[in-house]
Amino acid sequence: MNIEDLKKGLLEGNTRYLAKSITLIETTNLSKRENADRLLNSILPYTGKSLRIGISGVPGVGKSTFIETFGKFLTSIGKKVAVLAVDPSSKISGGSILGDKTRMQELSKDANAFIRPSPSGESLGGVARKTRESILLCEAAGYDVVIVETVGVGQSEIAVASMVDCFVLLQLPGAGDELQGIKKGIMEISDIILINKAEADNKPKALLAKKQIENALHILKPRADKWQVRVLLVSALKNEGIEAFWKTLRYFETHMKNNGLFFEKRKEQSVxxxxxxxxxxxxxxxxxxxxxxxxxxxxxxxxxxxxxxxxxxxxxxxxxxxxxxxx
Ligand SMILES: Nc1nc2c(ncn2[C@@H]2O[C@H](COP(=O)(O)OP(=O)(O)OP(=O)(O)O)[C@@H](O)[C@H]2O)c(=O)[nH]1
Ligand SMILES: [Mg+2]
Known part of the structure; x- marks a missing residue:
């Protein structure tokens, strides 16, 4: 398909064209890659307007369930949301997020949501490049919020943190997980920490985990951006704490913008x-x-x-x- 048509469809917000554009940037074919670069350069003026959010956490913490609930919340307040994944472990199946569409059943049917699995059989570097470029394509297609999901296993979190505005870490109540987070240096790159599954009987454990994490955060060195990392309780399953999370996100965005750091961070990320x-x-x-x-x-x-x-x-x-x- 010709680049002009692709661009036109993309800017109209047509999801078929968005999917085709992502397929194009995922190509390893050199001549197609030239087209991909032409498309990316031509849409650059239409990018940058979304809030880019990274979501990470160990397997089973509830990332997919959370994205489903949060995504639905976003569309309910009139936002268009795109969900991408950085999952270098994903095999030919097309990535775990695709299998996860069962966990994101409602969201995947939502006309204002777009879900794209991680490209399969790729190195972390390859997936990271494609996801970065996909963020731009989603923005050109008019998505207000772009969520990049990654499973919490080492390097991929760092890759995701370096392509988003706000990095969100999901934690489980109790089980000493909060300290594991520190060991891997993930807490240092987290802007908001959510303790998921914090409903009913889990509440006391979740509150304790929140205290422990907050204490641990105090001993980290102060951040250059002067943001005080927030720890919130949520339940993705019971749809609790989602609006408070959104408010905190907006507050973070305001903090960064008021300090002139929001776009500064993006510029640094690009360089x-x-x-x-x-x-x-x-x-x-x-x-x-x-x-x-x-x-x-x-x-x-x-x-x-x-x-x-x-x-x-x-x-x-x-x-x-x-x-x-x-x-
Ligand atoms: N009680 C409770 N269970 C939850 C909550 N959120 C998710 N779960 C459950 O936890 C399990 C794992 O949830 P997923 O959303 O698949 O977790 P994930 O982080 O996407 O896991 P991976 O894709 O394997 O990395 C499922 O059985 C969910 O129903 C919650 O807020 N409360
Ligand atoms: Mg999942």
Whole structure:
């Protein structure tokens, strides 16, 4: 399909065109990739207007249930919501979020909601790029809130935190989970922490967890953005605490905007991302150089066996790269 048509459909908010556009940016085909870049550049002026929210937490904490409940709340107050996922573990099946459509049954039927699974069989870097670009496409299609979900297993949270405005961590009441969060350094990147399943009999445990987390937050070093991380109780299943969460999100947004940090953070995220892509691309070019290809295995062996120190190996490899300099 031609890019102009795709763009037109996208800007009209047509979900079929949005899905097609995402498929296009997910391509690994080089000539299609050129089209993807043209499309992305042409829609840039129409992007940036959504609130980008990251949602993370261990398997079973209730992410899907929460997104269903929160998503429905958003559409009920007239917002259009898009749900994307960063799930590098997802296999050919098309990602867990798709299987999850059963957990997001209501939301997936909602005309004002768009749910897209994580691209399958990809590295974290690949998924992160596609999700980042998908956020822009969703914004061009008029979505007010873009939710990026990731399961809480290490690196993927950092990737998601670096593409959203507000990073939300879901926790379980009790079970010492709050301290695990700190160990992995996730608490440092969380802007709002929700203790889910905090209904009925779980309430006392949830309140205790809230206290523990708040105490733990006090010992972290103060944040540069001066935001005081909020810990709230919610029940995704019973639809409790959702509106309070939304208010807190808006408050966070206001805090960041009043301090001139909201768009500043996005700009930094874009530049960091450019550097990351640049690093990857330079490495790709380096590794595809004929001299380097020939010599790299030897240097790896020499470094492994201790014959050569890594710093001098690096220097010599770079010299190999520039040797006949027809790169
Ligand atoms: N009691 C209670 N159960 C909940 C709540 N939210 C989710 N659950 C249940 O917890 C289980 C896991 O919920 P999911 O929404 O699938 O959790 P998830 O974080 O998406 O899990 P993964 O997709 O495996 O990472 C399900 O049985 C839900 O019904 C809640 O607020 N209260
Ligand atoms: Mg889930």
């Amino acid at each position: 960091d991302w450019m550097y990351k892509l640049l690093n990857d691309e330079i490495m790709r070019i380096f590794k595809s150089n004929e001299n380097v290809k020939k010599k790299l295995p030897d240097y790896i062996e020499n470094v492994k066996s201790g014959k050569e120190n890594p710093a001098s190996a690096t220097k010599k490899l770079i010299a190999e790269f520039f040797k006949d300099n027809h790169n």
